[in-house]
Amino acid sequence: MGQSKALLRAKRRWAMKWAMQDMPSPLRRSVLYVPASNEKALAKCASLDCDAVVFDLEDAVAPEQKVAARERLRDFLAGDGRPGCEIVVRINALAGDWGTEDLLAARAARPDGILLPKIDGPKDILDADAALDEMDAPRALKLWAMIETPRAMLNLGPIVELGQNPAARLACLVAGTNDLAKETGISLSPDRRHMAPFLLQMVMAGRAGNLAVLDGVSNDFRDLDAFGQACLEARAMGFDGKTLIHPAQIGPANAAFAPSRGDVAEARAVVDAFALPENQGRGAISLGGRMVERLHLDMAQTLLARARAIEEREQ
Numbered sequence: 001m002g003q004s005k006a007l008l009r010a011k012r013r014w015a016m017k018w019a020m021q022d023m024p025s026p027l028r029r030s031v032l033y034v035p036a037s038n039e040k041a042l043a044k045c046a047s048l049d050c051d052a053v054v055f056d057l058e059d060a061v062a063p064e065q066k067v068a069a070r071e072r073l074r075d076f077l078a079g080d081g082r083p084g085c086e087i088v089v090r091i092n093a094l095a096g097d098w099g100t101e102d103l104l105a106a107r108a109a110r111p112d113g114i115l116l117p118k119i120d121g122p123k124d125i126l127d128a129d130a131a132l133d134e135m136d137a138p139r140a141l142k143l144w145a146m147i148e149t150p151r152a153m154l155n156l157g158p159i160v161e162l163g164q165n166p167a168a169r170l171a172c173l174v175a176g177t178n179d180l181a182k183e184t185g186i187s188l189s190p191d192r193r194h195m196a197p198f199l200l201q202m203v204m205a206g207r208a209g210n211l212a213v214l215d216g217v218s219n220d221f222r223d224l225d226a227f228g229q230a231c232l233e234a235r236a237m238g239f240d241g242k243t244l245i246h247p248a249q250i251g252p253a254n255a256a257f258a259p260s261r262g263d264v265a266e267a268r269a270v271v272d273a274f275a276l277p278e279n280q281g282r283g284a285i286s287l288g289g290r291m292v293e294r295l296h297l298d299m300a301q302t303l304l305a306r307a308r309a310i311e312e313r314e315q
């Protein structure tokens with residue numbers, strides 16, 4: 001790789017970190033799974049415009065490839081191809097055959113987060129937290145948790161309590177809709193009519209625990225119109241972004257989870273209206289025939305910060 005490319009990548013990584021820190025919550029519109037066993041996919045990911053990558057050692061990797069995939073990922077993340085975006089590694093369950101070695105390898109690769117699959121309750125997260133402490137992992141290394149078992153759904157309350165604890169590493173919940181459908185028999189129809197109540201519960205719980213919440217994947221990666229709709233639906237449900245399986249899904253996810261021009265114009269109008277001298281000290285004002293309260297001012301400021309972070313990210 002030429003030096004200029006390396007420099008560009010370093011700059012992009014810096015800009016991304018800045019955008020992440022400046023935001024009330026980091027940008028995670030598009031979070032791409034990349035199977036650690038797939039050399040071509042690994043080679044491609046640094047050139048992609050996703051906000052985060054989840055390198056997968058779990059279900060995207062066949063049992064007989066687990067060890068080789070772990071080694072490939074370790075080498076890859078130590079090399080020049082390491083992407084500049086937020087980096088997460090999904091390990092196998094700690095209670096299983098590969099999990100502990102995965103965790104050791106992941107910790108050594110200095111990712112931003114480690115994604116725990118098939119958790120049932122808070123104990124799974126606390127165990128991973130304790131194991132990372134034993135490995136002297138920095139507190140900045142975060143844990144993400146898949147919500148994809150019926151038990152995890154029922155234990156959402158105690159799970160998100162961990163998000164309230166500033167010392168805990170839990171930062172993000174990820175919907176695992178394929179596993180949830182498999183474990184429950186709930187249908188994954190394109191409109192997700194039957195799955196939606198559980199997705200909304202995840203969002204509600206995530207907010208209660210101050211956690212980011214990401215929607216599950218859309219398996220049909222060729223129908224991008226349907227995918228764009230699914231992203232808009234996920235945004236309307238309150239998700240921060242969508243987990244993806246294919247590069248073609250990145251553009252539509254980035255677009256759907258970004259504020260539109262109209263959203264930005266409306267937010268600016270709210271901020272400007274509250275800045276007027278006559279509105280100082282007023283809790284509620286009238287704007288274009290609508291009541292606007294200070295909570296809408298907070299929302300407008302958050303939206304504008306998000307729009308700014310996206311602009312920075314895309315420069």
Ligand code: COA
Pocket residue numbers: 032033034035038040041042044045056059060217244245246247
């Ligand atoms: N990350 C990075 N690159 C990817 C990718 C991914 N998730 N999925 C596909 N690509 C690359 C391919 O390697 C190919 O690269 P090339 O242009 O250098 O040849 C290009 O994108 C086009 O891929 P395409 O031929 O359309 O798809 P495919 O048949 O190679 O792969 C899947 C289809 C579904 C097998 C693949 O996208 C995949 O494995 N996705 C992730 C699955 C996963 O992680 N599941 C677990 C979480 S749900």
Ligand code: MG
Pocket residue numbers: 059117146148176178179
């Ligand atoms: Mg799963």
